Amino acid sequence: MTLSRRSILTAAAASALTVPALPRLAHAQSAAIKIGVLNDQSGPYTNTGGATSVICAKQAVQEFATAQGLSVEVISADHQNKPDLAVSIVRQWFDRDGVDMLLDVPTSSVALAVQSVVREKNKVYLNSGAASSALTGEQCSPNFIHWTYDTFMLAKSTGGAMVKAGGTSWYFLTADYAFGKQLQSDTSDLVKAAGGTVAGASQYPFPGTTDFSSFLVQAQASKAKVIGLANAGGDTVNSIKQINEFGINKTMKVAALLMFVTDVHALGLDVAAGLNLTESFYWDLNDKTRAFTNRVKDKTPKNWPNMVHAGCYSATLHYLKTVHDMGAAEAKKDGVATISRMKAMPVEDDCFGKTTIREDGRNLTPAYLFEVKKPSESKGPWDYFKQVVHTPGEAAYRPLADGHCSLVKA
Amino acid sequence: MIMIFGIPGPLLFGQLLLGLINGAFYAMLSLGLAVIFGMLNIINFAHGALFMMGAFVAWILLDALGIGYFPSLILAPLIVGAFGVVLERTIISRLYKLDHLYGLLLTFGLSLVIEGLFRNAYGSSGLPYRIPDILQGATNLGFMYMPNYRGWVVLAALVVCFSTWAIIEKTSLGATLRAATENAPLVQAFGVNVPRVVTLTYGAGVALAAFAGVLAAPIYSVNPNMGSNFINTVFAVVVIGGMGSILGSIVTGFGLGVIEGLTKVFYPQASATVVFLVMIIVLLARPRGLFGKAA
Numbered sequence: 001m002t003l004s005r006r007s008i009l010t011a012a013a014a015s016a017l018t019v020p021a022l023p024r025l026a027h028a029q030s031a032a033i034k035i036g037v038l039n040d041q042s043g044p045y046t047n048t049g050g051a052t053s054v055i056c057a058k059q060a061v062q063e064f065a066t067a068q069g070l071s072v073e074v075i076s077a078d079h080q081n082k083p084d085l086a087v088s089i090v091r092q093w094f095d096r097d098g099v100d101m102l103l104d105v106p107t108s109s110v111a112l113a114v115q116s117v118v119r120e121k122n123k124v125y126l127n128s129g130a131a132s133s134a135l136t137g138e139q140c141s142p143n144f145i146h147w148t149y150d151t152f153m154l155a156k157s158t159g160g161a162m163v164k165a166g167g168t169s170w171y172f173l174t175a176d177y178a179f180g181k182q183l184q185s186d187t188s189d190l191v192k193a194a195g196g197t198v199a200g201a202s203q204y205p206f207p208g209t210t211d212f213s214s215f216l217v218q219a220q221a222s223k224a225k226v227i228g229l230a231n232a233g234g235d236t237v238n239s240i241k242q243i244n245e246f247g248i249n250k251t252m253k254v255a256a257l258l259m260f261v262t263d264v265h266a267l268g269l270d271v272a273a274g275l276n277l278t279e280s281f282y283w284d285l286n287d288k289t290r291a292f293t294n295r296v297k298d299k300t301p302k303n304w305p306n307m308v309h310a311g312c313y314s315a316t317l318h319y320l321k322t323v324h325d326m327g328a329a330e331a332k333k334d335g336v337a338t339i340s341r342m343k344a345m346p347v348e349d350d351c352f353g354k355t356t357i358r359e360d361g362r363n364l365t366p367a368y369l370f371e372v373k374k375p376s377e378s379k380g381p382w383d384y385f386k387q388v389v390h391t392p393g394e395a396a397y398r399p400l401a402d403g404h405c406s407l408v409k410a
Numbered sequence: 411m412i413m414i415f416g417i418p419g420p421l422l423f424g425q426l427l428l429g430l431i432n433g434a435f436y437a438m439l440s441l442g443l444a445v446i447f448g449m450l451n452i453i454n455f456a457h458g459a460l461f462m463m464g465a466f467v468a469w470i471l472l473d474a475l476g477i478g479y480f481p482s483l484i485l486a487p488l489i490v491g492a493f494g495v496v497l498e499r500t501i502i503s504r505l506y507k508l509d510h511l512y513g514l515l516l517t518f519g520l521s522l523v524i525e526g527l528f529r530n531a532y533g534s535s536g537l538p539y540r541i542p543d544i545l546q547g548a549t550n551l552g553f554m555y556m557p558n559y560r561g562w563v564v565l566a567a568l569v570v571c572f573s574t575w576a577i578i579e580k581t582s583l584g585a586t587l588r589a590a591t592e593n594a595p596l597v598q599a600f601g602v603n604v605p606r607v608v609t610l611t612y613g614a615g616v617a618l619a620a621f622a623g624v625l626a627a628p629i630y631s632v633n634p635n636m637g638s639n640f641i642n643t644v645f646a647v648v649v650i651g652g653m654g655s656i657l658g659s660i661v662t663g664f665g666l667g668v669i670e671g672l673t674k675v676f677y678p679q680a681s682a683t684v685v686f687l688v689m690i691i692v693l694l695a696r697p698r699g700l701f702g703k704a705a
Contacts, residue, residue, distance in 0.1 A: 218674075
């Protein structure tokens, strides 16, 4: 086996040397685009990103690149929510494996840590999974687009709706790292601006906390009207279960500030019913989102796409369109130029419709406030959400001037 | 309202009670570890994975066969215990003559494999497991709202912990076990099949982990990482209590649950670290642990 493969390779190399078309062949190979999907593939954020993100990126490659004759390869790795590990993977990808575009990267602490590496190497970084609004604020970069959602948009949509419905005093249950703190601070600002108050917060160690009962009892003792969950994935699922168990939901309203359709699936409708949450994509929004979901769901039958997965598809598609437009060789050479071209080109796809990308790197996706259906209202598999409010992209995100991004000219 | 250290009394009582509930899990898990270490001299790092398996077996029994919570409390430990027996016979028994480190590495590897397999099959978001109807609801204790199920967990844990302790310390079976660890050849000369005793001890330790797993299933979502979240703390409990000390692990388990609960009130960010702080202090003052026998 080894022998025959080696001989075939030798033969191929030898024949290639003699064939005059070699330069073009070599050129086509070096111009092949490589996409690296970096996310949590074993921890609390596996289902919100994980393998389904990779599948959605490959879907975009299959739909666009194959038709246009672009040669694209998608690789992936597990960053285990560890910034140091992520930085070393990304360096290896850029230096040794020739990766051109870095995709997904959930967990804000990790997302922020790799930002400077991408900038140093002048590559392209499209983030779908991480939430922190600092990525397009003080930590913004000309090599970066924040694709799907952020903490400000979540705070404004879910938090805003809760305050409007009379939830004027808040207690936060916060994952003690970049993401949780940013989400708590964005939501606190919004609550205070609307005339509300923040009664307190419990910042618990992340990852590794599974029992939230102590914090829940403290939240209840604070007499606040709303308990704001500034956490995500498995942590959100566990905290909502325990909120039900301790009857906290009888005296307080629950604001799950970041919750995905995949989390609702894990919780079950009997526990999740009535919760408000915000996503920028839901599979059952319109004919186009349903068509997209139908194309991918057989490849990931246990984990239908949420907004992060849809973002991976949409970002990859737009990136490939841009690469096609400017030529693969040009795109590989200069990350900043590729990103500027991406910002200039109109964005349109099945998942988010038409969107625009702002100069600070913010992609203005729409924000949908959903209410989780009661078990009796759900008609089929993954039929979980009722749409409550639709905020168009231009109004959903932090105003450009408030982010203090250095790319924005005053 | 009574204030204690600037915290309202009722809130503090609530936290003490919650600490006790978490302590119940620490106690059950560290008890199994202590039994295994005491008898087999194996640092069983796979304990967390076996705890997780207990929860999953209960979930599968319900999902596939419609077998409810209470039968699962018996069945799941038996099934996982049998799995433990197979593990011990086929793999772990080969390491008894080697240094502790080999056993630790092997069981650590086993836990990664087991968790990986479950993650592949069931994902990592977690699966819901309903609290049985009879234990639904909650009781108002005046200072807090106490879910009935958690009360049941403390009760079940106490019964299981103290019966295990009694079997090992107060019965002739336990005497044989203890003798076999002290001097295996001598006990064998009396006609006791020592390897079989060791295998069954491992099986029993594993069954304890699985029992804790079934108790945990309705509280935490049933997911492949649920064991690894616990296991580090539980090791600290065993070290603080004194490696191999049965009573030590029970008392320390409950005690540390309470200390952790109080930390969550005063400085929540440190709640994951406080157990290790206690461990350092105990090891400095009493290197053999609180209940460890002097050399």
